[in-house]
Structure formats: C-alpha cells, structure tokens
Amino acid sequence: MIQLENVSKRFGGLTAVHNCSFSIPTGQITGVIGPNGAGKTTVFNMIAGLLQPSSGQIFLDGEDITSLPAHKRQSKGLYRTFQLAHEFSRMTVVENLMVAADSSIGENVFNAIFRPSIFQKQEHAAYDKAMETLRFLEIEKLQDELAGNLSGGQKKLLELGRTLMQTPKVILLDEIGAGVNRSLLSKIAVKIQQLNDDFGYTFCLIEHDLDYVSRLCDEVVVLAQATVLTTGTIEKIKRDERVVEAYFGGGKYEGAHA
Amino acid sequence: MELTGLFFYFVSFLTMAGIYAVICLALNIQWGFGGLFNAGIAGFYAIGAYSAAIITSTAASNNVGGLQQPIFVGMAVAAVIAGLVGWGIARLCVSLKSDYLAMATIGIAEIIRLVIVNEEWLTNGSLGVSNIPRPFEGVFKGQTAEIVFVLFVWIIVLLTYFISQRLHKSPWGRVLRAIRDNEDAAESIGKDTHSFRTQTFVIGAIFMALAGALSAHYFKYFSPDATEPILITFLAWVMLIAGGSGNNKGAIAGALVVWAIWSMTEILTGFLPSEWATRSSYMRMLLIGLFLQFVLQRYRSGLLPERAPKLDKLRRS
Ligand SMILES: Nc1ncnc2c1ncn2[C@@H]1O[C@H](COP(=O)(O)OP(=O)(O)O)[C@@H](O)[C@H]1O
Ligand SMILES: [Mg+2]
Numbered sequence: 001m002i003q004l005e006n007v008s009k010r011f012g013g014l015t016a017v018h019n020c021s022f023s024i025p026t027g028q029i030t031g032v033i034g035p036n037g038a039g040k041t042t043v044f045n046m047i048a049g050l051l052q053p054s055s056g057q058i059f060l061d062g063e064d065i066t067s068l069p070a071h072k073r074q075s076k077g078l079y080r081t082f083q084l085a086h087e088f089s090r091m092t093v094v095e096n097l098m099v100a101a102d103s104s105i106g107e108n109v110f111n112a113i114f115r116p117s118i119f120q121k122q123e124h125a126a127y128d129k130a131m132e133t134l135r136f137l138e139i140e141k142l143q144d145e146l147a148g149n150l151s152g153g154q155k156k157l158l159e160l161g162r163t164l165m166q167t168p169k170v171i172l173l174d175e176i177g178a179g180v181n182r183s184l185l186s187k188i189a190v191k192i193q194q195l196n197d198d199f200g201y202t203f204c205l206i207e208h209d210l211d212y213v214s215r216l217c218d219e220v221v222v223l224a225q226a227t228v229l230t231t232g233t234i235e236k237i238k239r240d241e242r243v244v245e246a247y248f249g250g251g252k253y254e255g256a257h258a
Numbered sequence: 259m260e261l262t263g264l265f266f267y268f269v270s271f272l273t274m275a276g277i278y279a280v281i282c283l284a285l286n287i288q289w290g291f292g293g294l295f296n297a298g299i300a301g302f303y304a305i306g307a308y309s310a311a312i313i314t315s316t317a318a319s320n321n322v323g324g325l326q327q328p329i330f331v332g333m334a335v336a337a338v339i340a341g342l343v344g345w346g347i348a349r350l351c352v353s354l355k356s357d358y359l360a361m362a363t364i365g366i367a368e369i370i371r372l373v374i375v376n377e378e379w380l381t382n383g384s385l386g387v388s389n390i391p392r393p394f395e396g397v398f399k400g401q402t403a404e405i406v407f408v409l410f411v412w413i414i415v416l417l418t419y420f421i422s423q424r425l426h427k428s429p430w431g432r433v434l435r436a437i438r439d440n441e442d443a444a445e446s447i448g449k450d451t452h453s454f455r456t457q458t459f460v461i462g463a464i465f466m467a468l469a470g471a472l473s474a475h476y477f478k479y480f481s482p483d484a485t486e487p488i489l490i491t492f493l494a495w496v497m498l499i500a501g502g503s504g505n506n507k508g509a510i511a512g513a514l515v516v517w518a519i520w521s522m523t524e525i526l527t528g529f530l531p532s533e534w535a536t537r538s539s540y541m542r543m544l545l546i547g548l549f550l551q552f553v554l555q556r557y558r559s560g561l562l563p564e565r566a567p568k569l570d571k572l573r574r575s
Contacts, residue, residue, distance in 0.1 A: 050442060074448030086443035088436045090504070092566045099429075099436045100447040106429030109457050113424045120571075123429070127572035146566075162447055 007056030077169030089148030284465035293438030301367030306467025344463025386481025504564030
C-alpha cells in the first residue's frame with residue numbers, strides 16, 4: 001500500500017500539488033483522473049522519486065520513502081511508466097527489457113571487464129525473462145527492432161514490459177492509453193487485469209478515458225487544481241456534482257459522458 | 259632509399275593514429291556508450307603525458323623529475339592520477355546535462371593547462387619536459403626502435419579495444435546505453451545513474467591519460483604546445499563522429515581515416531604560397547570540417563554505425 005500524507009509540490013510560484021492525501025491499496029487497481037494540469041503526473045513523479053515533495057510524506061507499506069532516491073525504489077517493488085514514451089531508443093526491444101532484469105553481477109565494472117563468465121547465467125535468465133515478457137505482450141516479433149522505431153502504442157507496451165522484468169509490487173501507469181489505438185488499448189486493459197488477478201500486482205493508473213477507468217479500477221482518486229477533490233467508486237464519482245463541474249465543465253472531455 | 263623513407267613515414271603515421279585510436283576509444287566509452295559530453299579531452303591527455311614524463315624522465319632541469327622510473331610505472335601513475343582527477347571532476351559535474359558538462363570540461367581542461375604552464379617547479383613551464391625515455395630503448399636502436407614503438411602503441415590500442423568490447427557487451431555497458439538514451443527511465447528501473455556515469459568518466463579519463471603517456475614517450479619531449487585542444491579534443495571528436503559513435507571498431511577506423519586526412523592536409527597546405535603559411539592550420543581545420551560534412555551526408559551514424567551486441571549465445575533453439 002502506498003500512502004500520501006499532505007503532499008505538496010511547488011515549482012517556483014506555481015503550486016502543482018497542494019496538500020494531497022490518498023492511498024493506493026494493495027492488490028487493487030486505483031485510477032487517478034482529473035483535467036490536464038491537475039497535478040497527476042507530478043504526484044506520480046513524487047511517488048516514483050523523480051521529484052521531491054516540497055512538503056508532506058509518502059509511505060510504502062508503512063515505510064517512509066519520501067526522500068529515497070528514485071533508483072532505490074525499484075528494489076522495493078515500485079515501478080512506473082511515463083506519460084511520454086521513455087523507451088531506450090537506440091537499444092533493441094529485447095535489450096530494453098533485459099536492462100531492467102536483475103543483472104547485478106555483470107553491472108559491476110570489474111566483472112564486466114575481467115570475469116564475463118560469471119554473469120552468463122544471469123544473462124541467460126534475463127534473456128529468457130525478456131522473451132517471456134515479449135510473448136506475454138505479444139510483441140516478440142519485434143525483439144531485434146530498435147525501440148526508437150516502434151509505434152507509440154508499441155512503446156507503451158514495451159514500457160509496461162519493463163516493469164514486469166523483476167518482481168513488481170506496485171506499478172504506476174501514466175496515461176498508458178494516450179495515443180494508443182482502440183484495439184491495442186483494450187489489449188492493454190486485458191493484460192493489466194490479468195497481472196492483477198494472477199499475480200496480485202497493485203496498479204495505479206492515470207487515465208482520461210472514463211470507460212477505461214470504470215472497466216478496470218476499483219477506486220478512483222479525482223485530482224483537480226492541485227488537490228484531491230474526492231475519492232470513491234466510479235459510480236459515486238460520476239454522481240458527484242463537483243466532479244462533473246471540475247471535469248466536464250471545462251469541456252475538455254467530450255465523449256466522456258458515455 | 260625512397261621506399262624505406264615511405265615505410266618509415268607510414269610507421270610514424272601508424273604511431274600517431276594509434277595514439278589517437280586510444281583517445282577515441284576512451285571518448286567512445288564516455289560519449290558513445292554513456293552520452294557524456296567531454297570537451298576537455300586535452301586536459302586528461304596532458305595529465306597522462308606529464309605524469310609519465312616526470313616519473314620516467316632520466317634527467318630534469320629546473321623541475322621535479324628525473325625520477326628514472328620504468329615506463330610501466332609511469333603509465334600506472336598516469337592512469338591513477340587521471341583516474342583520481344576524473345573522479346573528482348565527475349563527482350562535481352557528471353550529473354550536469356550534456357551541454358553544461360561540455361562547458362565545465364572545457365573550463366577544467368583550461369585550468370589544467372594553466373597549471374601546467376605556470377607551475378614551473380613541477381612541469382618546467384612552457385619549456386616543457388625533456389629526456390623522456392622510450393620503452394626498450396636500451397635494446398633497440400635507430401629505425402628498429404621506431405618499429406618497436408609502433409608495436410608497443412598498437413598493443414595498447416588492442417588492449418583498450420579489448421576492454422571496450424568487454425564493456426560494450428556486458429550488462430554494465432547495457433545500463434550505460436540505457437542511461438544515454440533516457441536517464442529518468444534508467445532511474446525508474448533501479449539504475450544508480452550518477453554512479454554509472456562517474457565510473458564511465460573515470461574509465462575514459464584513464465585511457466585518455468594513457469594516450470598522453472604514449473605520446474610523451476614517442477616525442478621524448480613534452481611541452482604545453484602538445485596539449486592544444488584543437489589538436490587533441492577537436493580531432494578526437496571528429497574521429498569518433500566520423501568513425502561511428504558507439505562502435506569500438508568505428509572509433510579506431512575514425513582515428514586512422516581522420517589522421518590520414520589530417521596528415522595529407524599538411525602536405526597540401528605545404529603547396530600554398532608563403533603568405534598563406536600562417537593560415538595553414540586554419541585551412542587544415544576547414545578541410546577536416548568539410549570531410550566530416552561529407553561523411554555525415556553519406557553515413558549518418560558514421561562509417562561503422564553502432565550495433566547492439568549480438569545475443570546469439572543467449573538464444574536457444
Ligand atoms: N518540472 C516542472 N516545472 C515547472 N512546472 C511544472 C513541472 N512539472 C509540472 N509542472 C506544472 O505543474 C502543473 C501540473 O502538471 P502535471 O502534473 O503534469 O499535470 P497533469 O499530469 O495532471 O496533466 C502544470 O501546471 C504544469 O505546468
Ligand atoms: Mg500528466
């Protein structure tokens with residue numbers, strides 16, 4: 001479980017996130033919705049450690065991780081994808097996944113130069129896991145393609161795959177559906193559901209498509225103007241006057257009424 | 259005899275090209291793998307050259323030196339000092355974005371140059387260090403010595419290449435390329451980007467210093483003039499970009515091709531009327547710039563583009 005307590009983030013004079021408190025319960029799929037600029041991505045960046053909160057605290061299973069460097073959160077099972085594709089563009093698809101595997105022995109520079117034989121076992125495991133993940137995502141045919149040449153949707157899948165290479169507990173997905181075509185989008189939904197059902201991975205996803213959110217999410221957190229407007233089930237959220245005002249009033253979300 | 263003259267011209271060409279190949283391989287580790295924009299190559303080269311010169315020189319005039327240590331000791335000391343300096347610099351500025359890192363390293367190389375020119379007790383100032391020995395000097399004399407030295411240089415090139423290849427094929431190199439392509443994403447999968455970039459910078463600095471040491475032994479005399487950024491930093495960058503950034507063979511190929519052209523431009527500018535003579539070095543740079551344009555028009559990623567390491571060993575039927 002991830003808990004945010006009175007988390008704020010200021011960029012100079014701009015308050016991007018103000019006194020946010022909510023939690024991401026273990027084993028569930030939690031949605032985060034809200035208009036553009038509400039502060040959703042900034043919240044994710046703070047949970048992932050890419051940004052430091054100006055004030056407030058973040059807990060992972062009761063442990064205060066507020067000031068833990070980003071790269072140390074992965075070993076605690078905390079993974080994320082990015083709103084704009086963050087693929088390793090000049091590496092192949094399979095390398096993009098292998099780099100996220102446990103390669104601790106071969107990542108030591110002395111072993112890399114002097115003892116290549118001792119990390120071969122980990123390399124085999126990394127390759128096998130990468131191929132297994134590519135097959136799960138149904139993009140194994142692309143294994144030798146440079147990641148930079150993939151379509152937007154394929155890059156999103158690849159980023160999802162990167163989070164699955166070790167043992168994730170919590171996976172944060174920032175608009176994984178943005179710029180992805182309908183059929184791929186519902187494929188991604190099936191995969192998320194499967195990972196949640198079969199392995200109990202906890203998900204938190206930022207999404208604009210309310211249908212998508214209601215299909216996947218147990219609970220929804222509504223962010224508007226840097227604060228948590230409300231939380232609850234999608235049915236409750238849809239009936240909430242303030243949400244309708246903040247969300248649909250701006251006219252930014254045509255088609256979301258469905 | 260005409261033919262022997264040509265042969266020894268070729269030997270001296272290969273010697274210099276080999277020294278540049280080491281610099282280029284080092285830059286490839288920093289930039290090609292790691293995306294670190296080091297614009298202060300000349301500084302590390304100078305550190306290596308002066309360390310080796312002071313440690314091994316057989317006699318000194320007004321400065322520390324004349325320590326008469328074996329060449330291998332000199333090279334080891336050069337590597338250690340450059341590694342330590344590189345580490346210190348990396349701690350300070352390796353997390354800077356590439357253009358800022360470039361500015362910082364230019365500045366640092368200039369500081370190193372000023373120290374070398376001004377700290378006469380250590381470096382003999384602008385007069386330079388002389389009496390620098392060559393390896394196996396006692397055994398081989400005259401023209402044989404030239405051949406022995408070029409072999410010595412290319413053994414170091416092969417050693418550097420071998421280490422670069424090991425690094426490129428390893429998970430360490432893979433992480434480095436990931437950091438180069440996207441630092442935030444690399445952090446998100448648990449890579450300590452600051453630590454990896456620091457290691458990269460230090461390794462590159464060490465090999466740049468070894469190249470400096472080689473050139474000190476080659477010229478047997480080393481002065482601040484030999485650390486001109488145009489001659490070292492600029493040429494090394496052209497070599498790597500033309501040869502193929504991210505490809506170790508490309509780094510060596512770039513060093514050979516660009517050094518060949520650089521040497522030919524010297525012959526060409528020799529034909530210029532004498533009133534142009536003072537401008538010849540600018541003419542040579544212009545020609546090298548044109549060459550780079552030409553290469554990049556045809557081969558966008560250099561003569562030998564980057565290739566991902568082969569995974570054949572890992573594929574099971
Ligand atoms: N690194 C940054 N520096 C300055 N302002 C930022 C930065 N990141 C986000 N912001 C600002 O914070 C606000 C919230 O942005 P963001 O979290 O990206 O919103 P959302 O993801 O909900 O669309 C916006 O006004 C945005 O311009
Ligand atoms: Mg966003």
